[in-house]
Amino acid sequence: MAIKAVFFDIDGTLLNDRKSIQKSTKRAIQRLKAQGIFVGLATGRGPGFVQPYIENLNLDFAITYNGQYILTRDKVLYQNQLPKSSIYKVIRFANDRKKEISLGTSSGLIGSRIIDMGTSSFGQMVSTVVPKKMAKTVEGSFKHLVRRFKPQSFDHLVTIMKEPVYQIVMVATESESQVIQEKFPHLKLTRSSPYSADLISLGQSKVKGIERLGNMFGFDLSQVLAFGDSDNDIEMLTEVGLGIAMGNASDLVKEKSDYTTASNNNDGISKALAHYGLIHLDVEKSFTSRDDSFNKVKDFHRLMDGETVETPKVYSLEEAGHRADFKVEEIVEFLYASSQGDKADFTQSLINLHQAIDKASQKVQSKEHAETPLVGQVDALMDLLYFTYGSFVLMGVDPKPIFEIVHEANMGKIFPDGQAHFDPITHKILKPDDWEEKFAPEQDIKKEVDRQMQKSLKK
Secondary structure (H helix, E strand, O other), rough: OOEEEEEEHHHHHHOOOOOOOHHHHHHHHHHHOOOOOOOEEOOOOOHHHHHHHHHHHOEEOOOOOOOOHEOOOEEEEEEEEOOHHHHHHHHHHHHHHHOOEEEEOOOEEEEOOHHHHHHHHHHHHHHOOOOHHHHHHHHHHHHHHHHHHOOOOOOHHHOOOOOOOOOEEEEEEEEHHHHHHHHOOEEEEEEOOOEOOOOOOOOOOOHHHHHHHHHHOOOOOEEEEEEOOOHHHHHHHOOEEEEEEEOOOOHHHHHHHHHHHHHHHOHHHHHHHHHHHOOOOOOOOOOOEEEEEEEEHHHHHHHOOOOOOOOOOOOOOHHHHHHHHHHHHHHHHHHHHHHHHHHHHHHHHHHHHHHHHHHHHHHHHOOOOOOOOOHHHHHHHHHHHHHHHHHHHHHHOOHHHHHHHHHHHHHHOOOOOOOOOEEOOOOOEOOOOOOHHHHHOOHHHHHHHHHHHHHHHHH
């Protein structure tokens, strides 16, 4: 499938446990942007919090407050305020039960000092090391500590609610979720922390926000790759084209996702993007070509073979024969497509191909070959590559987007056991049983060729 947009959750995904963005992630985002792929955030955080990330990373947009508020660097694209009556009922509920809450406005979360502490860099860092079974104990300790100084003011919250409010955050353990949801059936409860619950409007979510952006910018959910680590990411990860769980994600998130990458501390984002062929991953002691297509195919072989060849070497005759077989199969497919299904024409084209091989054999054997075998192989392969580009030139087709589609499809040739499987004789990489259904590129190639044709007709 062709990926047109990539979305990141923030805490535990875009940010590592030190609350910074890894260099590999920054490079990955730059490379996505250079290819014309949209890059955005999908988070429970508010617009005030995400604005610096949009600016510093040159992101296209951000879905905040779990889909309630969507913005770009300079414009608000969508906002959905919570009804005042609902906000007031939640404030009364929280006050009666002495539960801390914050109200999410366009400027940020306002209200609870406990939630302020929990959503700070320090609080988020603590949450990564405190076991979930201790969540209620930790929550209670924070409550008593803060309330010794200043209890939360009911009147202050009522004053805040005069502003537009897009999300309510309530200090609550996971065991309290059902009670709160039943109390407010007209609101949706979602969680990104074991210590708090987010309340938003029914029908809103991160994935709904992605769908809205897709309608505005020309992509659909099947063309989206998203990263997440928390339970409030599950809906997003299961409904987009490719859902990636971070290595630090919960077991449930990993189970529901298409792929689990390394953790947010170990280049998880860049490794997953390289796994699916969207970027080239720089590896120590591995040379990088100025040809980005070569680098992507190298990523493919690194993924499949576990390593790549870094010093030029000559193919043995047996290896060269297998590589030639792969190319001949594609040449035969090329002739079959050219025959437009006419069996007689196709048969004649194969006869012509055999005659061309005989003619080429006589020509090659009649010449002197002063070059070394390695130079001869490189020269022949380069001529093949040049002829292939020439064929695209004479077809009027831009091969780069087609290459991206085929590359992404090939990166899907990993079996359920997490390994590549090979033909025992030719070492050709085999396709998993569900590859045709999930990754076959023909439909995406057709869309791209149609796009190029329509573009040329408009000139």
